Amino acid sequence: MFDLSIHGRVYTDRLLEGWVYVTGGKIAKVSRERSGKAAAEITLSDSQFLFPAATDLHVHLRDWSQRRKETVETGTKSALAGGVTTVADMPNTEPRMNTVEAVEKRADLMRAKSFADFALHAGPPDSPGSFAALKKAGAFAVKLYPPELGRFTEVLKETTRSRMKLAVHAEEFALVGTERAHLAEGVAVRRILGGLASTSEVRFAHVSTSDGASELERAKRSHSGLTVEVAPHHLFMSDEVAEERIGVTSRVNPSLRSKANAAKMRRMMRLGVFDFYVTDHAPHTVEEKFQGAPGFPGLELALPLFLTKTNDPALVSRMYCEAPAAYLGLRKGKISQGFWADMVVIGRRSWKVDPERFVSKGRVTPFAGETMRYSVEHVFKAGRTVFSGGRFTKTISRLAVDGHLH
Ligand code: NCD
Ligand code: ZN
Numbered sequence: 001m002f003d004l005s006i007h008g009r010v011y012t013d014r015l016l017e018g019w020v021y022v023t024g025g026k027i028a029k030v031s032r033e034r035s036g037k038a039a040a041e042i043t044l045s046d047s048q049f050l051f052p053a054a055t056d057l058h059v060h061l062r063d064w065s066q067r068r069k070e071t072v073e074t075g076t077k078s079a080l081a082g083g084v085t086t087v088a089d090m091p092n093t094e095p096r097m098n099t100v101e102a103v104e105k106r107a108d109l110m111r112a113k114s115f116a117d118f119a120l121h122a123g124p125p126d127s128p129g130s131f132a133a134l135k136k137a138g139a140f141a142v143k144l145y146p147p148e149l150g151r152f153t154e155v156l157k158e159t160t161r162s163r164m165k166l167a168v169h170a171e172e173f174a175l176v177g178t179e180r181a182h183l184a185e186g187v188a189v190r191r192i193l194g195g196l197a198s199t200s201e202v203r204f205a206h207v208s209t210s211d212g213a214s215e216l217e218r219a220k221r222s223h224s225g226l227t228v229e230v231a232p233h234h235l236f237m238s239d240e241v242a243e244e245r246i247g248v249t250s251r252v253n254p255s256l257r258s259k260a261n262a263a264k265m266r267r268m269m270r271l272g273v274f275d276f277y278v279t280d281h282a283p284h285t286v287e288e289k290f291q292g293a294p295g296f297p298g299l300e301l302a303l304p305l306f307l308t309k310t311n312d313p314a315l316v317s318r319m320y321c322e323a324p325a326a327y328l329g330l331r332k333g334k335i336s337q338g339f340w341a342d343m344v345v346i347g348r349r350s351w352k353v354d355p356e357r358f359v360s361k362g363r364v365t366p367f368a369g370e371t372m373r374y375s376v377e378h379v380f381k382a383g384r385t386v387f388s389g390g391r392f393t394k395t396i397s398r399l400a401v402d403g404h405l406h
Contacts, residue, residue, distance in 0.1 A: 001037050002028055004341070004383055008044025011051045011313050012335050020050060022341040025382035029337060044345060052317055052333050053085040053342035053379060054303050055324040057119075058167075058205060058229060058278035060295070061087070063109060065094040070283040070361045075299065076115040076397075078281075078360035080387040082300040083344035083376040086325065086332060086400065087116050091123040091143055098123030100130070103137035107399055114397040115386060117405060119328055121167060124148060124155050131158040140328065140401045141165035143205070146173040146184075152192060156200060163402075165327075167203040167229075168192060170212065171254055185254060186211035193219045201225035203327075206280050208234040208254035210264035217273045227327065230265065230274040230319075232302050233366065236309050238262050242366035249289040249364045252282070252296060256366075269315070276327065277306060277319040283362025297362025301353060305367065307346070307374040329403020345378035 004022040009015050012030060021029040021038060029035060044050065056079065062070035079087050089106070091097035097106055103122055110118045122139035125131070131142070142159050144152060146169055159166040170192055175184035189204065189212045196202065196219075206229050207213050213228070220226050233242075233252060238259040242250035250256060268274070279302045282295020306316045317333070325333030332340045353370050355363045379387035384395050398405035 001039065003038060004040045004042070005036075005038035006042045006044065006050055006343075007034070009049040010335055011049060011317060013314070015049060015313070020335060020343070022383040025341055025384075027335060027337055027339050027341050030335060047348045048345050048377065050335065051083070051313065051344045051346045052321040052335050053344050053381065054083055054320040055086040055328065055330070055333055056084045056279050056281070056299065056302070056320075057088045057276050057324045057327065058090060058231075059087045059281040059299065060090045060092065060283070062093065062283065063113075068285050068361070069288070070297075072109055072113040073115070074359060074361050075281065075283070076113070076118075077392050078297065078299040078358065079116045080379050080392055081359050081376060083303040083346070083379055084299055085116050085342040085379065085381045085386070086118065086328070086330065087299075088119040088121060088141070088328070091121045092145065096123050097121070097139070098125050098134075100133045100137045103134055103139050107138035110399065111397055115392055115394050117381070117398045117400060119400040124151055128154060128158070131164060132162040135162050135164050135401070138399050138401055139164065141167055143167045143169070145169050146171045146176060146188070149173065149188060149192070153195060156202065160200065165201055165203060167205050169205045169253075170207075176253075181255060182209065182257065185209045186215060189215045196223060198223050199225050203227045203229065205229050206231045206234065206254060206278065207274070208257060210261055210268060213265060213268045213273050217268065217271070220273075227275040228273060229276045229278045230269065231278055231280045232298060232305055233296060235262060235265050235269065236305065237366050245366050245368065246364060248292070249286075250366055251289075251292055251294045252280075253294040274319065276324045277302070277316075278324075281360070281362075283360050284364070285361070286363055289364045296365045297355075297358060297360040298365070300358055300360060301365065301367060301372075303344070303376060304372040304374045308372050328400045330400055330405065341380055341383035343380045344376055347375045347377040348373065349375045351375055
């Protein structure tokens with residue numbers, strides 16, 4: 001007897017009609033025929049299909065002194081509402097996450113309040129060394145921001161030594177916000193690649209220009225450890241349209257670019273340049289957005305948006321489910337025997353993006369008013385229902401480090 005069975009259309013590596021069986025939080029069997037009884041049996045409707053839940057490698061969950069912007073609870077509920085069951089949190093919190101004490105506190109807070117499984121990025125510690133201690137405290141990776149890029153070589157040495165990942169926001173700090181801001185990414189990408197060994201593990205965060213992306217495409221051929229993120233607003237939004245819709249509140253780092261650039265980015269995505277689709281979920285209050293705070297909330301929207309804009313479940317499942325989970329070393333992101341039963345029931349239902357209805361505290365997005373053609377209707381995490389009918393259930397949330405959930 002299984003714990004749970006789901007019958008209907010299922011996305012494995014294609015859409016098939018069948019049964020998914022779950023036992024002990026994991027997928028026990030996927031088959032085209034009914035092959036046993038389950039304590040709970042669910043049948044999907046004709047307009048629904050089962051899809052792997054997503055893993056988002058780049059989110060800012062705030063909390064602490066920034067609870068006005070977002071809390072771990074609102075941010076991770078927002079993740080579940082968007083079909084995301086695993087999130088990797090960024091370290092630009094207040095206080096910053098670059099000490100053992102802060103990372104430990106963060107892990108405790110996440111365990112207590114997060115509705116999703118999670119991984120933590122740390123910032124580089126103020127003095128060299130002590131990376132191993134950050135890892136022991138729970139950080140799987142270090143993230144570098146533009147003002148810190150001068151420390152790249154030193155930090156890469158330390159992350160390599162302590163077997164941590166390294167993520168970089170590659171924009172030349174001196175150019176950001178100037179007339180030549182569109183060059184900032186290419187310049188920084190070239191500088192970083194210039195000093196890189198062929199095996200170095202570096203993840204380029206939210207690459208936003210076709211210039212930066214083409215450099216990385218070339219470099220990936222000879223550098224096995226390079227990975228590249230892309231965010232929804234750099235693929236499916238332009239500076240022009242955002243400005244028209246939401247004016248000064250359209251600020252984000254890296255900036256939105258031209259329509260032509262977004263079209264090139266989408267073409268490069270089809271060629272496989274980008275490994276991971278990430279929201280860069282960066283919520284702020286409306287007042288702060290009017291004062292120029294950069295970033296948008298994205299977690300509730302990212303999966304339906306990606307499916308709507310591409311109609312390509314294979315691409316979506318690879319870039320938002322399978323690859324990011326594999327990067328964390330987790331058996332998630334695929335509906336396949338032995339994987340965690342983190343799955344989403346997607347409905348073919350149209351709805352309009354209304355940020356006033358977001359679970360996130362962030363309410364400003366340039367996608368407001370757009371029509372989505374897919375909706376997240378039910379979410380399972382480790383075989384348990386965690387989101388259904390607009391309601392959330394908190395289950396145990398685990399920390400991902402070294403490819404394990406703790
Ligand atoms: C980020 C944030 O708000 O934390 N904002 C963003 O636009 N991506 C920080 C940042 O990268 O500047
Ligand atoms: Zn970010």
